[in-house]
Amino acid sequence: MELLQQFAFVLVTGISVWLFNRRIRGIRRNILLGRDHGLTSRGSEGWKQMLLLALGQRKMFRNPLVAILHLIIYVGFVIINIEVLEILLDGILGTHRLFAPVMGVAYTGLINAFEWLAAGVILVCVIFLARRHVTNVKRFQGSDLDGWPRTDARNILVAEIILMTLFLLMNAADTLLQGRGQPGYTAHPTGNFMVSSMLHPLLQIWSDSGLIALERTAWWLHIVGIFAFLNYLPWSKHLHIILAFPNAYYAKPEDNGRMENMADIQREVLYAMQPELAPTGSDTGTPKRFGAKDVFDLSRKSLLDAYSCTECGRCSSGCPASQTGKKLSPRRIMMATRDRLEEVGRLIDREGEFKDDGRTLLRDHISEEELRACTTCNACVEECPVSIRPVDIILEMRRYLVMEESNAPTEWTMMFGNVENNFAPWKFSPEDRDQWTKESS
Amino acid sequence: MQVPIMSELAARGETPEVLFWVGCAGSFDQRAQRITKAFASILERTGIRYAILGKEELCTGDPARRAGNEFLFQMMAYQNIQILNGYGIQKVVTACPHCFNILKHEYPELGGTYDVVHHAEFLQTLIDDGRIVLKEDGGFRGKKITYHDSCYLGRANGIYEAPRKVLQALDAELTEMKSCRSRGLCCGAGGGQMFKEEEAGNTRVNLARTDEAIATGAKIIAAACPFCNTMITDGIKVRERESETEVLDIAELVARSI
Ligand code: SF4
Numbered sequence: 280m281e282l283l284q285q286f287a288f289v290l291v292t293g294i295s296v297w298l299f300n301r302r303i304r305g306i307r308r309n310i311l312l313g314r315d316h317g318l319t320s321r322g323s324e325g326w327k328q329m330l331l332l333a334l335g336q337r338k339m340f341r342n343p344l345v346a347i348l349h350l351i352i353y354v355g356f357v358i359i360n361i362e363v364l365e366i367l368l369d370g371i372l373g374t375h376r377l378f379a380p381v382m383g384v385a386y387t388g389l390i391n392a393f394e395w396l397a398a399g400v401i402l403v404c405v406i407f408l409a410r411r412h413v414t415n416v417k418r419f420q421g422s423d424l425d426g427w428p429r430t431d432a433r434n435i436l437v438a439e440i441i442l443m444t445l446f447l448l449m450n451a452a453d454t455l456l457q458g459r460g461q462p463g464y465t466a467h468p469t470g471n472f473m474v475s476s477m478l479h480p481l482l483q484i485w486s487d488s489g490l491i492a493l494e495r496t497a498w499w500l501h502i503v504g505i506f507a508f509l510n511y512l513p514w515s516k517h518l519h520i521i522l523a524f525p526n527a528y529y530a531k532p533e534d535n536g537r538m539e540n541m542a543d544i545q546r547e548v549l550y551a552m553q554p555e556l557a558p559t560g561s562d563t564g565t566p567k568r569f570g571a572k573d574v575f576d577l578s579r580k581s582l583l584d585a586y587s588c589t590e591c592g593r594c595s596s597g598c599p600a601s602q603t604g605k606k607l608s609p610r611r612i613m614m615a616t617r618d619r620l621e622e623v624g625r626l627i628d629r630e631g632e633f634k635d636d637g638r639t640l641l642r643d644h645i646s647e648e649e650l651r652a653c654t655t656c657n658a659c660v661e662e663c664p665v666s667i668r669p670v671d672i673i674l675e676m677r678r679y680l681v682m683e684e685s686n687a688p689t690e691w692t693m694m695f696g697n698v699e700n701n702f703a704p705w706k707f708s709p710e711d712r713d714q715w716t717k718e719s720s
Numbered sequence: 721m722q723v724p725i726m727s728e729l730a731a732r733g734e735t736p737e738v739l740f741w742v743g744c745a746g747s748f749d750q751r752a753q754r755i756t757k758a759f760a761s762i763l764e765r766t767g768i769r770y771a772i773l774g775k776e777e778l779c780t781g782d783p784a785r786r787a788g789n790e791f792l793f794q795m796m797a798y799q800n801i802q803i804l805n806g807y808g809i810q811k812v813v814t815a816c817p818h819c820f821n822i823l824k825h826e827y828p829e830l831g832g833t834y835d836v837v838h839h840a841e842f843l844q845t846l847i848d849d850g851r852i853v854l855k856e857d858g859g860f861r862g863k864k865i866t867y868h869d870s871c872y873l874g875r876a877n878g879i880y881e882a883p884r885k886v887l888q889a890l891d892a893e894l895t896e897m898k899s900c901r902s903r904g905l906c907c908g909a910g911g912g913q914m915f916k917e918e919e920a921g922n923t924r925v926n927l928a929r930t931d932e933a934i935a936t937g938a939k940i941i942a943a944a945c946p947f948c949n950t951m952i953t954d955g956i957k958v959r960e961r962e963s964e965t966e967v968l969d970i971a972e973l974v975a976r977s978i
């Protein structure tokens with residue numbers, strides 16, 4: 280029996296780690312489909328940002344109350360996973376509470392701390408569920424969350440509640456059995472734990488064998504639940520738990536408001552202006568597409584951004600276009616980019632390589648109207664807690680529209696003409712540029 | 721007012737302390753010209769040796785680049801850099817946050833590296849250094865003024881305090897809008913929007929912002945960008961508030977107080 284449990288445990292662990300690894304490699308491959316820039320080493324500056332923004336959650340503290348609630352879930356999640364280490368070892372070695380004899384009273388203290396965190400996590404998850412489904416927090420009402428995204432958000436909160444409840448139940452049954460002198464549980468007495476002992480009155484009437492069954496079931500469901508969670512994570516917006524870290528590392532806050540230079544065009548203009556500098560003979564390599572029509576044309580950082588998005592909607596709450604009812608929502612830009620990237624990834628999985636599927640990010644996922652409404656105000660970048668830059672995707676796609684398709688609203692075409700011919704966006708004579716100096720003030 | 725032109729200075733073998741980059745709005749837009757004149761008059765009063773490029777100045781290419789036309793941007797940048805480098809310009813001041821941002825952050829990798837400052841910081845330094853002495857009572861003492869953060873000054877460059885310090889120097893009562901500083905709501909002009917009709921929505925961006933400004937009860941809405949100025953002035957017109965609310969650039973406020 281014991282051995283069978285150990286065998287089953289090792290099997291379940293192996294499968295779940297294998298599945299998780301496969302998915303993560305798939306995501307990595309998809310991100311690498313992007314253009315080779317944006318993911319350059321940031322050195323100590325990058326580590327500092329990771330510490331501040333990802334670990335320290337600095338942006339979250341723009342709203343301190345939500346930040347503290349989120350921090351409880353986050354710390355709970357990270358720390359309780361330390362406890363998973365013990366569960367893993369117990370499962371493989373067929374032991375029970377392996378760390379208890381080694382750590383002595385410190386063990387009881389640690390589990391007590393975990394239990395309080397678990398209780399905190401349950402409470403916060405209930406509050407967050409209520410925020411999403413009872414109160415009217417505007418950023419959770421957006422139509423861009425309809426369907427799967429809203430279900431996803433709820434799934435995770437419910438899963439957390441279940442996992443934490445199982446953890447408490449397991450401890451409650453265990454300590455009760457210790458009290459009753461049940462062999463197998465008395466070997467390493469831990470004494471009662473502070474939160475789970477509150478459940479004792481509910482379990483008092485249970486028989487010993489019933490409690491053992493409960494303890495074992497809770498233990499198994501807890502660990503299987505954690506494995507399920509692990510494998511759910513990379514298919515969900517909760518991937519940000521992991522990707523917020525590299526995304527903060529690669530973010531360049533000093534570049535807010537700066538647009539990526541297009542060296543190809545810079546060179547072309549230089550040769551047009553100073554033909555003597557142009558290289559003679561055939562030109563170099565195949566010309567790249569200008570701007571972005573599909574995910575392949577975006578930088579790898581933008582693709583990493585897409586996988587890191589938590590769908591929290593802070594960007595869209597700050598966006599002037601979203602706030603005034605335009606179709607543009609920076610959150611949707613990120614979600615659409617990820618959807619397309621996933622679509623491409625599935626196609627590659629199926630066919631072994633990418634084959635034109637007659638679909639592109641532009642138009643099939645993101646419309647011209649959305650792209651046109653952006654004022655490049657950077658509010659989305661400023662608000663994002665996980666260092667995402669929706670505006671970069673928008674601007675790259677505008678470049679494609681204008682330079683590859685000559686597709687611009689007539690007013691913009693006129694503006695371009697004015698800049699080119701009159702050196703100002705309006706139709707004034709360049710001769711009049713200093714006219715104001717001749718008028719009295 | 722005699723505004724020094726760079727080509728004339730160069731012909732006399734003189735170099736200015738700072739080049740005043742006027743920008744397209746500041747040069748051609750009638751409302752923005754008043755900001756330009758106010759700032760030039762401050763420069764003149766303080767005795768700073770400055771110059772403008774005059775007819776030699778071209779659009780920086782910002783609206784073209786942000787609309788997606790990189791070719792046009794590169795063409796404008798190339799020509800401007802030729803001119804600026806040709807004169808050996810070191811320091812540039814401008815009253816336009818869009819010109820400021822692009823000259824400061826996007827020209828260097830094209831070969832145009834200058835010490836670029838925005839007039840908000842420039843004015844603040846002049847006040848701090850005592851080079852501008854404001855009148856005891858310039859007419860703004862205790863007046864309720866609200867300041868609208870320009871996106872390209874604020875979020876893009878982290879300049880939130882300089883314009884506010886200038887307003888405080890006027891002894892005005894500074895009051896903030898619902899969204900301000902890094903949370904400031906855009907006026908709706910950036911990214912080429914100034915030059916085209918807005919997409920369909922339930923209101924205009926400039927009206928949303930103007931309403932926030934009106935809600936403060938301020939009689940003066942201060943701006944530090946000619947485009948923001950236009951957008952909010954339009955909003956004030958739509959809301960029929962012209963008689964009680966004025967939209968003024970910080971340079972105009974300072975010019976009226978010296
Ligand atoms: S930069 Fe564009 S997408 Fe981002 S908040 Fe501003 S208008 Fe919205």
Ligand code: SF4
Binds near residue numbers: 613665
């Ligand atoms: S881009 Fe950032 S702010 Fe916007 S929804 Fe995603 S995580 Fe939230």
